[in-house]
Amino acid sequence: MKGSPRHADIFLVTGPVTRKCRDRLVNLYRQIPEPKVVVAVGSRPISMGIFQNAYNVCGPLDKIIPVDVYVPGCPSKPEAIIDGIRKGIEILTKKSD
Numbered sequence: 001m002k003g004s005p006r007h008a009d010i011f012l013v014t015g016p017v018t019r020k021c022r023d024r025l026v027n028l029y030r031q032i033p034e035p036k037v038v039v040a041v042g043s044r045p046i047s048m049g050i051f052q053n054a055y056n057v058c059g060p061l062d063k064i065i066p067v068d069v070y071v072p073g074c075p076s077k078p079e080a081i082i083d084g085i086r087k088g089i090e091i092l093t094k095k096s097d
Contacts, residue, residue, distance in 0.1 A: 005031040016044040035095035
């Protein structure tokens with residue numbers, strides 16, 4: 001956890017992307033310095049889940065920003081989230097080289 005996206009390496013997205021938060025999400029993504037990794041946790045950012053036909057939800061996340069790791073589930077198991085972050089760290093290490 002960092003107070004500013006400029007100090008972050010991994011961007012965890014855990015909910016649906018609404019029309020209201022889309023621009024903020026893109027802005028936060030752009031503020032994270034390279035190399036960076038995006039982890040989509042749960043069915044809402046991956047496929048929009050039950051919000052698939054909702055008028056106020058846009059997405060899925062990979063149509064808005066590039067996603068490196070997908071953690072499926074609704075809700076995602078804690079072990080799967082930890083494994084997704086571990087994979088994100090591995091990708092980040094490869095991008096840093």
